[in-house]
Amino acid sequence: xxxxxxxxxxxxxxxxxxxxxxxxxxxxxxxxxxxxxxxxxxxxxxxxxxxxxxxxxxxxxxxxxxxxxxxxxxxxxxxxxxxxxxxxxxxxxxxxxxxxxxxxxxxxxxxxxxxxxxxxxxxxxxxxxxxxxxxxxx
Amino acid sequence: xxxxxxxxxxxxxxxxxxxxxxxxxxxxxxxxxxxxxxxxxxxxxxxxxxxxxxxxxxxxxxxxxxxxxxxxxxxxxxxxxxxxxxxxxxxxxxxxxxxxxxxxxxxxxxxxxxxxxxxxxxxxxxxxxxxxxxxxxxxxxxxxxxxxxxxx
Numbered sequence: 001x002x003x004x005x006x007x008x009x010x011x012x013x014x015x016x017x018x019x020x021x022x023x024x025x026x027x028x029x030x031x032x033x034x035x036x037x038x039x040x041x042x043x044x045x046x047x048x049x050x051x052x053x054x055x056x057x058x059x060x061x062x063x064x065x066x067x068x069x070x071x072x073x074x075x076x077x078x079x080x081x082x083x084x085x086x087x088x089x090x091x092x093x094x095x096x097x098x099x100x101x102x103x104x105x106x107x108x109x110x111x112x113x114x115x116x117x118x119x120x121x122x123x124x125x126x127x128x129x130x131x132x133x134x135x136x137x138x
Numbered sequence: 139x140x141x142x143x144x145x146x147x148x149x150x151x152x153x154x155x156x157x158x159x160x161x162x163x164x165x166x167x168x169x170x171x172x173x174x175x176x177x178x179x180x181x182x183x184x185x186x187x188x189x190x191x192x193x194x195x196x197x198x199x200x201x202x203x204x205x206x207x208x209x210x211x212x213x214x215x216x217x218x219x220x221x222x223x224x225x226x227x228x229x230x231x232x233x234x235x236x237x238x239x240x241x242x243x244x245x246x247x248x249x250x251x252x253x254x255x256x257x258x259x260x261x262x263x264x265x266x267x268x269x270x271x272x273x274x275x276x277x278x279x280x281x282x283x284x285x286x287x288x289x290x
Contacts, residue, residue, distance in 0.1 A: 061197075061200060061201060061202060062200040062201070082174055082175070084174075084175075084199070084200075084201065084260075085174060085175040085176070085259070085260065085262070085263060086257075086258075086259045086260070086263055086266070087173070087174055087175055087176070105206075109204075109205070109206075112202065112204065113201070113202040113203065113204060114202075116196075116202035117201050117202055
């Protein structure tokens with residue numbers, strides 16, 4: 001019985017969650033280990049928590065109010081615009097922009113920069129994992 | 139003969155700009171820098187200015203533009219080897235192209251409302267009005283100001 005439930009749950013997860021490529025999976029596992037070390041009751045990343053984080057407002061590095069949506073907009077299937085320079089930003093959603101979340105170095109670079117700009121600090125493993133889980137499912 | 143040629147070349151360079159600079163043609167620079175803002179041509183700043191810019195990318199005009207050590211060194215090398223030495227960079231050791239006395243003189247007649255409108259946003263947004271800025275061409279003939287038209 002337990003096995004069947006597990007199997008159904010697994011199938012459900014696989015059908016719904018979008019897949020990371022192998023290097024990104026390894027990166028996510030690293031974040032997972034880090035999150036577990038920080039909080040033993042950690043039981044996996046959550047897209048909903050990621051979304052809440054993505055739209056939440058903060059006093060950014062420049063001192064003004066910022067959120068991820070300031071530049072990326074609230075619909076990740078659409079492009080955004082750099083608030084300082086007006087430069088267009090291509091869509092974050094992998095469903096319309098398949099190159100997103102495929103290169104670990106790029107992902108790490110932008111998470112570092114953007115957390116600093118929006119939160120005025122670096123992100124912790126739980127936050128990074130949640131936000132990436134939110135984005136991969138867009 | 140050779141000396142004379144060098145002198146002429148040096149003189150030519152020190153007065154260079156005349157509305158055009160070599161395009162920013164480095165793929166890595168385009169990827170890392172021009173993904174957030176206009177790809178300013180290396181000749182628009184001096185070597186000393188580029189060294190300052192690349193020396194503190196984690197606080198790049200108030201935003202975090204930090205790069206890995208290798209990428210940072212490669213881009214610095216591209217920028218300094220193509221840095222400007224002419225009119226446009228004269229008397230400007232700051233990190234901002236817009237602080238050059240020549241730049242200020244060239245833009246002094248532009249009403250603030252042209253810059254402040256949302257399509258432009260900043261005087262540093264070259265391509266908003268200089269329609270061929272990405273090709274390194276800043277000639278007056280190629281200026282079109284959003285919502286106002288040609289600059290005559």
